[in-house]
Amino acid sequence: xxxxxxxxxxxxxxxxxxxxxxxxxxxxxxxxxxxxxxxxxxxxxxxxxxxxxxxxxxxxxxxxxxxxxxxxxxxxxxxxxxxxxxxxxxxxxxxxxxxxxxxxxxxxxxxxxxxxxxxxxxxxxxxxxxxxxxxxxxxxxxxxxxxxxxxxxxxxxxxxxxxxxxxxxxxxxxxxxxxxxxxxxxxxxxxxxxxxxxxxxxxxxxxxxxxxxxxxxxxxxxxxxxxxxxxxxxxxxxxxxxxxxxxxxxxxxxxxxxxxxxxxxxxxxxxxxxxxxxxxxxxxxxxxxxxxx
Amino acid sequence: xxxxxxxxxxxxxxxxxxxxxxxxxxxxxxxxxxxxxxxxxxxxxxxxxxxxxxxxxxxxxxxxxxxxxxxxxxxxxxxxxxxxxxxxxxxxxxxxxxxxxxxxxxxxxxxxxxxxxxxxxxxxxxxxxxxxxxxxxxxxxxxxxxxxxxxxxxxxxxxxxxxxxxxxxxxxxxxxxxxxxxxxxxxxxxxxxxxxxxxxxxxxxxxxxxxxxxxxxxxxxxxxxxxxxxxxxxxxxxxxxxxxxxxxxxxxxxxxxxxxxxxxxxxxxxxxxxxxxxxxxxxxxx
Numbered sequence: 001x002x003x004x005x006x007x008x009x010x011x012x013x014x015x016x017x018x019x020x021x022x023x024x025x026x027x028x029x030x031x032x033x034x035x036x037x038x039x040x041x042x043x044x045x046x047x048x049x050x051x052x053x054x055x056x057x058x059x060x061x062x063x064x065x066x067x068x069x070x071x072x073x074x075x076x077x078x079x080x081x082x083x084x085x086x087x088x089x090x091x092x093x094x095x096x097x098x099x100x101x102x103x104x105x106x107x108x109x110x111x112x113x114x115x116x117x118x119x120x121x122x123x124x125x126x127x128x129x130x131x132x133x134x135x136x137x138x139x140x141x142x143x144x145x146x147x148x149x150x151x152x153x154x155x156x157x158x159x160x161x162x163x164x165x166x167x168x169x170x171x172x173x174x175x176x177x178x179x180x181x182x183x184x185x186x187x188x189x190x191x192x193x194x195x196x197x198x199x200x201x202x203x204x205x206x207x208x209x210x211x212x213x214x215x216x217x218x219x220x221x222x223x224x225x226x227x228x229x230x231x232x233x234x235x236x237x238x239x240x241x242x243x244x245x246x247x248x249x250x251x252x253x254x255x256x257x258x259x260x261x262x263x264x265x266x267x268x269x270x271x272x273x274x275x276x277x278x279x280x281x282x283x284x285x286x287x288x289x290x291x292x293x
Numbered sequence: 294x295x296x297x298x299x300x301x302x303x304x305x306x307x308x309x310x311x312x313x314x315x316x317x318x319x320x321x322x323x324x325x326x327x328x329x330x331x332x333x334x335x336x337x338x339x340x341x342x343x344x345x346x347x348x349x350x351x352x353x354x355x356x357x358x359x360x361x362x363x364x365x366x367x368x369x370x371x372x373x374x375x376x377x378x379x380x381x382x383x384x385x386x387x388x389x390x391x392x393x394x395x396x397x398x399x400x401x402x403x404x405x406x407x408x409x410x411x412x413x414x415x416x417x418x419x420x421x422x423x424x425x426x427x428x429x430x431x432x433x434x435x436x437x438x439x440x441x442x443x444x445x446x447x448x449x450x451x452x453x454x455x456x457x458x459x460x461x462x463x464x465x466x467x468x469x470x471x472x473x474x475x476x477x478x479x480x481x482x483x484x485x486x487x488x489x490x491x492x493x494x495x496x497x498x499x500x501x502x503x504x505x506x507x508x509x510x511x512x513x514x515x516x517x518x519x520x521x522x523x524x525x526x527x528x529x530x531x532x533x534x535x536x537x538x539x540x541x542x543x544x545x546x547x548x549x550x551x552x553x554x555x556x557x558x559x560x561x562x563x564x565x566x567x568x569x570x571x572x573x574x575x576x577x578x579x
Contacts, residue, residue: 013387016380017402020460024406026417044425087312094305102313109320111510113518113562115535119542119555120323123330126548145319148312164298206411208521209535213542225412229525233416241413248408252401 024245031238052235059234065224066240069205072136072220076143076204081197083144084151085189091152092159109149117146118210125214134216142214143207147200154199158192198251205244324559331552348549355553359537363557366533369448369523370516373455374463377512378505380456381463385504386497388464389471403464415454415525422450422526446528454522462511470504471497506573514562534558 034049057063087106090096109117121142125134166188170180208222215223225237299305333343335351356363388399406414422428422444432438444450474497482492498505520535527533534554541551 007391009383010387010391013384013391013399016384016387016460017399019380020403020406020457022421023414023417023457024409026420027409027413030417030420044420044423083312083315086308090305090308093300094308095299095301096305096309102309105313105316105321109316111514111566113514113558115518115520115538116327116555116559116562117320117323119538119551120327121319122542123326123548123552124319124323127326127330141319145315148315152312202408208412209519209539213539222410222412225410225416226521226524229412229416237410237413237416241409245405245409249401249405252405256397256401 027238027241028245030235031242033235033238035232035235052239056236056239058236061219062221062224062234062236062240065219065221068136068218069221072139072143073201073205075140076147077197077200079140079144080147080151080200081193084148084196085155085193087148087152088155088159091156106149106152109146110153114146114207114209115213118142118213121145121210122213132216134214135218138214138216139211139218139220142210143204146207146210147203150199150203151196154196155189155192158189158195162188202248327552327555330548331556333549333552335547335549343548351549351553352557355550355557358550359534359554362532362534362537363561365448365531366517366535369452369455369531369533370513370519372452373459373516374509374513376452376456377460377463378509381460381467381508382501382505385464385467385471388468389474390476400468403468404461407458407461411458412521412525415458415521418450418454418457418526419445422453445526446531448527448531450526451523451531451533454526455516455519458519458522459512459516462515463508466508466511467501467504470501474500502573506570510566510569514566517562518558 029045031052032048032050033045034047034051036044036046091099091102096102121138122134125131125138130138167180167184170184171177175183206222208226211220212223212226219227221240228234228237329345330343331351332345332347332349333351334346335348335354384403388396388403392399420426424443424445429438429442429444432444433440433442438444478496478500479492482496483489487495517533518535520533520539523531523533523536538551538554538558541547541554545551
């Protein structure tokens with residue numbers, strides 16, 4: 001009884017976790033479901049099949065949308081990561097006028113509701129005369145915009161956690177500023193940049209609200225799912241969902257293993273692993289963001 | 294950690310410029326465009342073009358026509374935030390204090406489901422809450438739900454979808470706050486014969502308030518503007534303001550009305566956040 005009492009919170013916590021996994025398991029199970037011929041039974045498990053996995057592109061427009069999402073995701077990640085990393089360096093390492101208003105400008109896109117950001121951007125494009133040219137470029141512009149703040153916050157927290165003693169040591173040993181940057185600073189900050197890039201990609205890949213408003217006739221994967229959600233839902237979308245889950249879990253676990261190995265090898269203080277998980281996944285939630293206001 | 298010396302000079306500005314320019318051009322200026330578009334002549338269209346006529350009546354019409362959607366959004370998002378707070382608090386507390394060496398694993402598990410597509414995840418609730426689903430059958434068996442009762446396409450399904458989708462935004466800031474609490478303070482309250490409930494409300498809860506404030510804001514704000522959950526799990530009877538803005542923009546092409554609604558939504562959120570943060574700051578939250 002005492003054991004139960006001491007564990008009751010943990011058990012409740014695990015139940016909440018189980019709840020978050022219910023829809024995920026449905027996605028995984030349905031990826032093996034044979035699409036029933038009857039429209040009304042579409043939301044029930046019909047028959048086991050591997051077809052969805054073997055022929056993911058039965059509907060070519062899905063794969064097209066998927067490809068476009070990956071393309072936009074990669075380009076948006078590249079853009080946001082470069083701009084955001086530069087800005088993070090400026091924020092931590094350089095002094096400039098207007099620091100607090102810059103912080104607010106960086107924080108706001110993470111807090112503003114997507115529907116407002118998306119419709120503002122659409123209003124801008126329309127009033128600038130681009131109403132007929134909405135598509136790939138406008139989506140990309142929007143994605144870089146909303147990924148940027150998350151990159152800055154993530155890289156900034158990594159940079160702020162580094163003391164510059166190692167760089168000073170390098171300089172004392174006659175390394176040029178360029179050598180110091182590429183041999184010391186950059187490798188130390190790289191995990192933060194990588195985390196920011198992964199976060200950007202997942203934000204961009206999964207965005208629907210802002211994209212839908214600024215996409216014109218271009219279709220991304222979330223928009224494809226939105227489109228078919230009122231019609232026959234191809235079971236292949238569950239294959240994509242499952243693959244996304246597997247890939248991201250592999251990345252997280254891989255990062256963890258690498259970190260452990262490195263920590264053991266160095267036997268030094270472990271890099272704040274957990275903090276980086278929290279920062280990467282919930283940069284939105286970083287308390288630092290709220291302090292900026 | 295030694296304080297890093299911040300270098301002076303022009304380099305800082307050069308590094309910062311591209312990001313700031315991007316955010317000003319595609320985040321700040323669009324707000325101005327939105328504001329302008331909300332005052333365009335309401336009888337204009339995509340083809341005929343719009344003219345700026347300072348049509349303040351757009352706002353009046355928007356409120357008059359769509360206030361039920363506004364109220365519904367606030368109520369649904371409020372309920373979802375409340376449920377997220379309860380579920381999220383239990384989970385964050387368990388991870389911070391009770392998980393031992395499984396802490397990292399549990400944190401990863403909190404975010405893992407949310408790497409699967411938002412829309413695919415939400416669609417799968419359709420299957421779980423569907424009329425032949427386990428949940429409906431169980432509730433009917435227990436006579437909680439009538440024989441013709443259903444869950445899908447009701448406000449319940451929408452609130453449940455919102456709660457589910459925005460839970461991590463609650464858990465992570467709560468965890469960050471609770472994890473910082475010195476557990477000895479809680480032990481001390483036990484030693485001083487506070488019962489666990491009193492101890493919780495006098496010690497843990499006040500110390501976790503920063504997390505509660507940021508968690509509730511980060512859940513409420515996206516939830517109030519969301520229209521995916523409502524479109525997939527709700528019905529025409531449950532439409533939220535996000536649905537309205539979206540369809541006015543993309544289907545009806547009524548930019549002035551849609552912009553006015555968007556501006557109202559934004560102002561409403563800003564006012565609520567300021568009010569809320571101010572109250573929370575003075576420990577008046579409860």
